[in-house]
Amino acid sequence: MIRATGAIPIPYVGLYYDPSAKIRELTAFSRAAFLKALEQRLVEHYGRGELTQALAALGERETPWYRVVVDVVEAMVLNTGQEHYVNMTNNGLGLVAN
Secondary structure, three states: OHHHHOOOOOHHHHHHHOHHHHHHHHHHOOHHHHHHHHHHHHHHHHHOOOHHHHHHHHOOOOOOHHHHHHHHHHHHHHOOOOOOOOOOOOOOOOOOOO
């Protein structure tokens, strides 16, 4: 895919190339159901004062984008001059210098 397009595809590019297969893949696992169950477990852990167990449960939630977000915010706040590319518009938030 990278060689053919010259770009790194986003996870949902499969919706364009093979919509039926991508929809089957996406519906096989419900992230919403997982997060709701995790939230319930966290509430129970916090309610019993089980902070160690709550932290362990939080570790089950994959958040690979957090590292990228931290890098981008750090570059903006510290004005490091690093270039980062994101796939969303600024929408007038004033986060990117002109």
